Amino acid sequence: MGITAADWTFASLVGDTESFFAQHFDRQPLLRRGALAHRTRDLVTVDQLDDVIALQAVSPAYVRLARNGQGVSSKAYTRTTGDHGTGLAETVVPERVYELFRSGATVSWNHLEHLLPSARHLADAFSDTFACPAEIVGFLTPAGHDGYAPHHDPVDVFVIQIEGTKDWQVWQPPADRRGDSVHYPADRLGEPALRTTLRPGDMLYLPYGTPHAAAAREQVSLHLSVTVAPRRWRDLLVETVQELVRDEAFHDVPFLGDTTAADAADGHHDRVAERYREKVADLCARLTALRPDEETTRLAAAGRARAGAGRPREFTRLAGLDALTAQARVRRTEAPVELGPSLDGKTSLLVNGHRLAVPDAVADTLRALERGGSLPAGKFLADAPEDRSVRAAWQLARLGVLQAVSQTGA
Numbered sequence: 001m002g003i004t005a006a007d008w009t010f011a012s013l014v015g016d017t018e019s020f021f022a023q024h025f026d027r028q029p030l031l032r033r034g035a036l037a038h039r040t041r042d043l044v045t046v047d048q049l050d051d052v053i054a055l056q057a058v059s060p061a062y063v064r065l066a067r068n069g070q071g072v073s074s075k076a077y078t079r080t081t082g083d084h085g086t087g088l089a090e091t092v093v094p095e096r097v098y099e100l101f102r103s104g105a106t107v108s109w110n111h112l113e114h115l116l117p118s119a120r121h122l123a124d125a126f127s128d129t130f131a132c133p134a135e136i137v138g139f140l141t142p143a144g145h146d147g148y149a150p151h152h153d154p155v156d157v158f159v160i161q162i163e164g165t166k167d168w169q170v171w172q173p174p175a176d177r178r179g180d181s182v183h184y185p186a187d188r189l190g191e192p193a194l195r196t197t198l199r200p201g202d203m204l205y206l207p208y209g210t211p212h213a214a215a216a217r218e219q220v221s222l223h224l225s226v227t228v229a230p231r232r233w234r235d236l237l238v239e240t241v242q243e244l245v246r247d248e249a250f251h252d253v254p255f256l257g258d259t260t261a262a263d264a265a266d267g268h269h270d271r272v273a274e275r276y277r278e279k280v281a282d283l284c285a286r287l288t289a290l291r292p293d294e295e296t297t298r299l300a301a302a303g304r305a306r307a308g309a310g311r312p313r314e315f316t317r318l319a320g321l322d323a324l325t326a327q328a329r330v331r332r333t334e335a336p337v338e339l340g341p342s343l344d345g346k347t348s349l350l351v352n353g354h355r356l357a358v359p360d361a362v363a364d365t366l367r368a369l370e371r372g373g374s375l376p377a378g379k380f381l382a383d384a385p386e387d388r389s390v391r392a393a394w395q396l397a398r399l400g401v402l403q404a405v406s407q408t409g410a
């Protein structure tokens with residue numbers, strides 16, 4: 001059984017989110033014992049990871065191995081498979097992975113959220129919180145072996161111990177944190193700030209740039225690392241400017257001129273500089289006119305959309321719609337709909353890139369549902385026969401304008 005949004009939140013992991021963001025996020029590590037006790041099996045199991053390897057169609061991009069703290073070349077555990085001569089692909093060979101694991105290698109599964117619905121749910125909780133993509137990586141380390149040598153990662157990491165135990169050493173993040181991952185010789189780090197053994201359900205948060213090392217001692221260890229790289233202010237501001245300069249006003253191409261004295265003498269430089277000054281002033285005016293609350297909401301939504309958070313099961317949704325009955329209640333979706341003026345009893349409607357003309361009655365009902373609310377599909381068109389009403393609601397649902405209100409009211 002996969003976990004659902006209802007029984008799992010970001011706060012289940014980090015505790016009080018306000019104090020997490022005030023005291024730990026981007027500052028210092030946090031260890032929470034038993035944060036997800038009794039729920040670890042809902043996240044990812046060794047069985048599921050076995051299944052992924054056994055698929056025999058897995059690209060090495062999803063599976064990495066490390067032995068004695070160093071990465072193993074993927075050539076050691078992949079082969080080139082052909083599909084009746086039409087294409088060639090590198091795929092992971094299960095037997096070689098098992099053999100390397102038996103000889104002490106740590107196996108890691110990248111982007112588990114691409115492969116397992118339970119990992120997808122976990123990633124969604126982080127994408128919602130940080131408004132950016134989250135990656136779930138699984139690490140399986142054989143008993144008595146080190147995972148990776150001391151290093152730091154360029155992203156924030158939330159470690160969740162799933163099975164077995166793992167000994168961690170964590171050093172204080174340096175004042176000047178470099179962006180890349182760096183491996184440290186053991187003697188350069190000194191005494192760790194934290195030495196601990198993680199047990200199933202424990203959570204360890206490491207801000208980016210925190211040096212760490214881990215080893216499995218008595219038994220096989222499985223942990224998940226959830227990694228996020230939330231956008232900094234500079235990233236967000238670049239996105240805002242990028243959006244503003246999409247306007248027609250910034251579309252034309254200036255002739256910048258060359259650097260010859262003749263060019264300077266005929267005043268071309270000055271004219272280009274003046275045009276540039278005007279464009280900057282225009283951009284500044286647009287920046288100042290932005291409503292900060294609207295823009296931050298837009299940036300957050302754009303970040304979550306990039307993560308694909310909450311992606312619906314489209315085939316299931318479409319199949320469900322085909323059974324729309326007159327009694328089923330429908331409501332508007334989040335999709336923005338533009339309704340144009342009415343002409344000859346028809347109103348133009350623009351949604352998800354589709355433009356179509358709908359009867360005015362349809363437009364009236366859509367406007368009435370704009371601020372929430374729902375009605376039975378059979379009554380979607382006032383004064384029309386029930387079957388015509390259902391058909392109109394069905395067509396709009398297929399376009400993503402309407403959705404059926406589920407029985408649970410979710």
Ligand SMILES: [Fe+2]
Binds near residue numbers: 151152153
């Ligand atoms: Fe790491």
